[in-house]
Amino acid sequence: MSSQDTPEENLPAERAADDSEHGAVAVPGEKNPFADPGLPPHEHRIQDIDERAARRSERAVAFMFTLSMLATVAFIASFVAVPVDKSIYVFPLGHISALNFALGMTLGVALFCIGAGAVHWARTLMSDVELADDRHAIEAEPEVRAKVMDDFRQGAKESALGRRKLIRNTMFGALTLVPLSGVVLLRDLGPLPEDKLRHTLWRKGKLLVNMNTDEPLRPSDVAVGSLTFAKPEGLEEHDHDFQNEIAKAALMIVRLQPENIKDKRELEWSHEGIVAYSKICTHVGCPISLYEQQTHHVLCPCHQSTFDLSDGARVIFGPAGHALPQLRIGVNDEGYLEALGDFEEPVGPAFWERG
Amino acid sequence: MKKLSARRRHPLAAVVVLLIALAATGGLYTLFAPADKAKADETAQSLAIDEGKKLYAVGCASCHGTGGQGTTDGPSLVGVGAAAVDFQVATGRMPAQQPGAQVPKKRNIYSQAEIDQLAAYIASLGAGPSVPTENQYNPEGADIAEGGELFRTNCAQCHNFTGKGGALTTGKYAPTLEDVDPKHIYEAMQTGPQNMPSFPDTTLTEKNKKDIIAYLDAVNSDKSESPGGLELGGLGPVSEGLFGWIFGLGGLIAVAVWVAARTAKAKKS
Numbered sequence: 001m002s003s004q005d006t007p008e009e010n011l012p013a014e015r016a017a018d019d020s021e022h023g024a025v026a027v028p029g030e031k032n033p034f035a036d037p038g039l040p041p042h043e044h045r046i047q048d049i050d051e052r053a054a055r056r057s058e059r060a061v062a063f064m065f066t067l068s069m070l071a072t073v074a075f076i077a078s079f080v081a082v083p084v085d086k087s088i089y090v091f092p093l094g095h096i097s098a099l100n101f102a103l104g105m106t107l108g109v110a111l112f113c114i115g116a117g118a119v120h121w122a123r124t125l126m127s128d129v130e131l132a133d134d135r136h137a138i139e140a141e142p143e144v145r146a147k148v149m150d151d152f153r154q155g156a157k158e159s160a161l162g163r164r165k166l167i168r169n170t171m172f173g174a175l176t177l178v179p180l181s182g183v184v185l186l187r188d189l190g191p192l193p194e195d196k197l198r199h200t201l202w203r204k205g206k207l208l209v210n211m212n213t214d215e216p217l218r219p220s221d222v223a224v225g226s227l228t229f230a231k232p233e234g235l236e237e238h239d240h241d242f243q244n245e246i247a248k249a250a251l252m253i254v255r256l257q258p259e260n261i262k263d264k265r266e267l268e269w270s271h272e273g274i275v276a277y278s279k280i281c282t283h284v285g286c287p288i289s290l291y292e293q294q295t296h297h298v299l300c301p302c303h304q305s306t307f308d309l310s311d312g313a314r315v316i317f318g319p320a321g322h323a324l325p326q327l328r329i330g331v332n333d334e335g336y337l338e339a340l341g342d343f344e345e346p347v348g349p350a351f352w353e354r355g
Numbered sequence: 356m357k358k359l360s361a362r363r364r365h366p367l368a369a370v371v372v373l374l375i376a377l378a379a380t381g382g383l384y385t386l387f388a389p390a391d392k393a394k395a396d397e398t399a400q401s402l403a404i405d406e407g408k409k410l411y412a413v414g415c416a417s418c419h420g421t422g423g424q425g426t427t428d429g430p431s432l433v434g435v436g437a438a439a440v441d442f443q444v445a446t447g448r449m450p451a452q453q454p455g456a457q458v459p460k461k462r463n464i465y466s467q468a469e470i471d472q473l474a475a476y477i478a479s480l481g482a483g484p485s486v487p488t489e490n491q492y493n494p495e496g497a498d499i500a501e502g503g504e505l506f507r508t509n510c511a512q513c514h515n516f517t518g519k520g521g522a523l524t525t526g527k528y529a530p531t532l533e534d535v536d537p538k539h540i541y542e543a544m545q546t547g548p549q550n551m552p553s554f555p556d557t558t559l560t561e562k563n564k565k566d567i568i569a570y571l572d573a574v575n576s577d578k579s580e581s582p583g584g585l586e587l588g589g590l591g592p593v594s595e596g597l598f599g600w601i602f603g604l605g606g607l608i609a610v611a612v613w614v615a616a617r618t619a620k621a622k623k624s
Contacts, residue, residue, distance in 0.1 A: 097582035227552030292550035
């Protein structure tokens with residue numbers, strides 16, 4: 001402990017006075033009830049007194065480190081030996097891949113034993129004598145401060161920054177321009193979506209294609225109480241923009257008894273009770289299709305927004321702000337269901353310019 | 356006759372002859388072959404219907420009406436088909452114990468013969484899906500990967516990705532599909548029991564259904580395995596994260612507290 005770290009005046013009086021009685025409890029005097037009581041007397045561990053106990057601890061620590069080594073060897077061995085597709089039953093984990101189980105167990109044991117050995121070593125064998133390390137003053141010595149200021153002034157003079165104005169100005173210029181590269185890169189966050197949020201692939205005459213069979217749907221395919229998902233004709237799963245387009249155009253088709261449809265516009269836009277609604281929740285855009293065929297409610301799995309498909313997909317519960325957009329459908333000359341235009345309003349969650 | 360033979364080399368002659376032959380074969384077939392079979396079937400069938408009607412009067416009529424027309428306590432059964440009866444009764448859902456948000460699965464008290472009679476009676480009330488045959492629902496050789504895709508498109512929103520089930524509104528729920536007979540899965544898809552929408556063959560073909568059953572058989576049956584061990588309900592990152600935070604981190608804190616709480620001193624104080 002150097003004198004630089006602990007200036008003399010910061011040391012507790014008791015410590016300086018008597019080191020052999022280090023930790024002697026100072027009874028608070030009459031004058032100062034808050035006097036520093038100092039450290040309690042040091043107590044020894046069994047390992048400090050009994051050499052046999054110390055050797056036992058040593059063996060325990062060495063045993064754990066050896067166990068860790070063996071576990072690492074077992075890890076490598078099981079990586080080599082256990083086949084990837086072998087399955088075993090382990091209570092209470094159930095059927096589990098033998099390889100995963102072996103790797104996890106051996107690596108776990110290897111790491112745990114290193115930690116446990118280190119903790120046992122530190123607690124029983126390493127020195128546990130209490131040490132007080134007092135805080136030193138934050139302020140530097142006056143000479144040090146004076147030297148730093150001198151050095152700075154000397155450096156400023158030697159660089160001739162004040163005299164050579166050309167260097168100074170060009171340096172400022174370079175430093176000012178460099179951050180611009182970062183700003184320019186922000187351009188890649190764009191371009192703005194323009195009207196992409198307002199339009200989907202649906203337009204007049206596009207057939208409704210069943211997602212399961214990839215065949216266009218006929219009204220007779222859709223039974224009352226059934227649920228079908230459709231995509232616009234011409235959109236194929238390996239198209240490069242499939243995900244972007246289906247995220248907007250995904251359609252949920254159900255058939256209600258026409259007399260059960262309460263909303264006039266919904267009835268008008270349906271075909272013989274077949275209604276087509278956007279599958280994208282108007283809250284934050286989860287695919288929504290937990291359809292209850294008896295209540296005609298559709299529930300969003302993310303935040304429990306509930307829409308009533310028999311009443312214009314009105315929101316009846318939850319955080320969604322808009323009804324699900326309905327697609328106007330009809331039947332073409334060949335008897336297939338077709339769209340009679342795009343959605344009238346933007347599908348999915350609201351956005352700043354939605355209006 | 357001469358006129359006819361003069362036209363025997365006409366380009367359409369072959370087509371006309373073929374049509375006449377086809378019509379004759381078809382006509383003769385309808386005259387002879389099915390007649391006997393239908394007669395034999397009819398007696399067995401009408402017997403089954405009679406027996407089914409008796410069972411219906413005891414077990415079902417109080418809610419569904421004496422003729423299956425439905426009452427305020429139960430929907431009409433006209434046109435639900437034999438598949439619906441087989442599903443509802445064989446899984447013990449019907450007869451229902453009590454009215455409520457959802458009728459749960461319970462022990463079935465009917466024998467398969469009685470269920471068949473009930474199904475025959477209900478099927479006689481109006482046309483509906485019939486009970487599938489074994490080769491319709493047997494998942495042997497079906498495309499598991501395709502079934503997984505179909506399951507995630509059509510079923511996973513309610514039944515969870517691996518068919519563990521999930522909650523719906525006001526006390527209703529989608530039940531777990533674990534250990535459900537492939538036949539019952541098939542019937543449920545076809546008939547749409549309770550609040551489940553139906554997936555008729557017109558929109559989800561027989562092969563699609565078989566693929567879905569094969570997928571469930573692979574991920575959600577006795578023989579399916581979870582390479583990672585504990586599934587924690589198969590709910591994904593939510594339950595796994597919760598487990599990690601509570602038991603993983605909690606365990607580490609507990610060990611740290613235990614280590615620090617024990618004193619290594621010879622003199623315990």
